[in-house]
Amino acid sequence: MxxxxxxxxxxxxxxxxxxxxxxxxxxxxxxxxxxxxxxxxxxxxxxxxxxxxxxxxxxxxxxxxxxxxxxxxxxxxxxxxxxxxxxxxxxxxxxxxxxxxxxxxxxxxxxxxxxxxxxxxxxxxxxxxxxxxxxxxxxxxxxxxxxxxxxxxxxxxxxxxxxxxxxxxxxxxxxxxxxxxxxxEPRRHAPAILSLRPVLADGQLLRMDGGILLLHACMTAVFVAAPFALEQTLGLPGEQHWKVYLPMLLLSILPVFPLVRWAEARGQARPVLLGSIGLLAASLALAGLLHGSGLGLLAALLLYFVAFNYLEGSLPSMISRMAPPEQKGAALGVYSTAQVLGGGIGGPLAGTVLGLWGVGGVLCLAAALPLLWLTFAVKLAPPPMAASRSLNSSN
The missing domain is CATH 1.20.1250.20 (MFS general substrate transporter like domains)
Structure with missing residues (x-):
């Protein structure tokens, strides 16, 4: 940069x-x-x-x-x-x-x-x-x-x-x-009429919106279940959970940035996106099965954070390239709304499942959400490749 x-x-x-x-x-x-x-x-x-x-x-x-x-x-x-x-x-x-x-x-x-x-x-x-x-x-x-x-x-x-x-x-x-x-910000042509119709009629953008909704519903479910799993399996009280989350988050970003650069340079954003969704599902299924094992839980959470960090960073970039330039704010507004709603849906759903089937049930629910995402993500067209020049030539 x-x-x-x-x-x-x-x-x-x-x-x-x-x-x-x-x-x-x-x-x-x-x-x-x-x-x-x-x-x-x-x-x-x-x-x-x-x-x-x-x-x-x-x-x-x-x-x-x-x-x-x-x-x-x-x-x-x-x-x-x-x-x-x-x-x-x-x-x-x-x-x-x-x-x-x-x-x-x-x-x-x-x-x-x-x-x-x-x-x-x-x-x-x-x-x-x-x-x-x-x-x-x-x-x-x-x-x-x-x-x-x-x-x-x-x-x-x-x-x-x-x-x-x-x-x-x-x-x-x-x-x-x-x-x-x-x-x-660079000068651009402002839309004559503020309308959501082009954004809401674009199936590719809607697939991205549905993806971020499920990603954040999944994240909320994970943070409902993970505190109980860390307490029960590792014996860590809540005020010490940062000792797990912080190193996990820092370790998980190490492969993310090289992967981002490779996917963007080779035009492989779509297959890497699909692979990351699959990794998200696999890591949470692993957590659901092995949450009683300290090593299994930590390994599953590390894989989860790798997939989550890649998806959290790549989705807004992809949607900004897919959206018409004069409606980029509207497209990202719909995206942000879906993001907020995902968290609002995931919390109550995970809480209900926690009461019925416990920590393992919540993690298996979280694993099912990216599988649902894959059903429509596979129809996603490859996003436009990153241009080789700056959007703002004065930069």
Whole structure:
């Protein structure tokens, strides 16, 4: 990658991290915090406050992506970060579950993921785009694991309300990065009419959307089952699970980037994609069968993370090449919505299966999802090969 592409990766990766690390830190501590708020707080209100962010994200990713096609990526990202910060401050300065829920809704209204992904696609050349997106995706994975470790610690220092406030401050710090550090997007022809019809009528794009939905449903199911498996098989308490996740994640990225480069250079993106989906299914089936064995569980999780990291990085790159240039934001908006919905579907489904058939049942369910994905992924046309020149000749 050239210097401008590295600036885009570092800058937009930092935007993702500054926006999300506080959100991730809240996850393991919010339920206990909410139940001790003044007045009786019903369990469904706690669940609603937790889920309000994701629900609003799912509603607004497509409109924000479409708007970024029309009015530009950076203005929409800056506006979204300001809205997200406002919601964080509202949640952090309230002791009432209803106002905290309102703050979570406003946080979700800052739905910038599709615009950020579209901007990263705009300012990177096709032959390095998958690597760029994989780097950002791995950075998000590391942020998630660190946040799971730091959340209980930091909440002990500044409280959950302090984490919300910190999240707002971090979001504001991302704004100057977007304005002055991230490279400017290239000029392009804005669509005369904002319409989803071409995106929703494209069977190839819909196959990619269905894939990311199942990938994130699968991921959520894994993180429902894996904590119980690590506790039961390895005897690790929850606060020490990062000792497994962090090395696994770091080891898993070693083969991913060479594989990405080989697939892009040789025009083998489609067969490697199908192979990665197959590896995802095989690793989770192995985990379901061997989750009682420490070595078997660790080997299966390592293979899972290799497949997941490749797919998480390659899918947005492929969809950005398949989408019409003037509707890239809309296409990535639909993609981001499917991503959020996948997590929303996978959690309740995995929880139900966990109660019926235990950890092994959840892992076997997770293995079935990529097999379902393969039924329509095999009809995917090869994506356009990465161009040999920059999208923006000034880069």
């Amino acid at each position: 050239n210097s401008l592409e590295w600036r885009a990766v570092i800058g937009l990766g930092a935007v993702y991290a500054l926006r999300m690390i506080g959100m991730f830190m809240v996850m393991p501590v919010f339920a206990l915090y909410a139940k001790d708020l003044p007045g009786p707080v019903a369990a469904w209100k706690i669940g609603l406050a937790m889920g309000a962010y994701g629900l609003m994200q799912a509603c607004l990713q497509v409109p924000v992506g479409m708007a970024s096609d029309r009015w530009g990526r950076k203005p929409l990202i800056v506006l979204g970060m300001l809205v997200f910060a406002a919601g964080s401050f509202i949640a952090g300065h309230s002791q009432d579950i209803h106002w905290i829920t309102a703050g979570r809704v406003i946080q979700g209204a800052g739905a910038v993921s599709s615009a950020v992904a579209a901007l990263l696609a705009d300012v990177t050349r096709e032959q390095v785009r998958t690597v760029a997106m994989a780097i950002v995706g791995v950075g998000m994975g590391v942020s998630f694991i660190l946040a799971m470790v730091l959340g209980p610690v930091v909440s002990g220092w500044i409280g959950v309300d302090g984490i919300f406030t910190m999240t707002g401050v971090l979001a504001l710090l991302a704004v100057p990065l977007v304005i002055w550090y991230v490279p400017a």
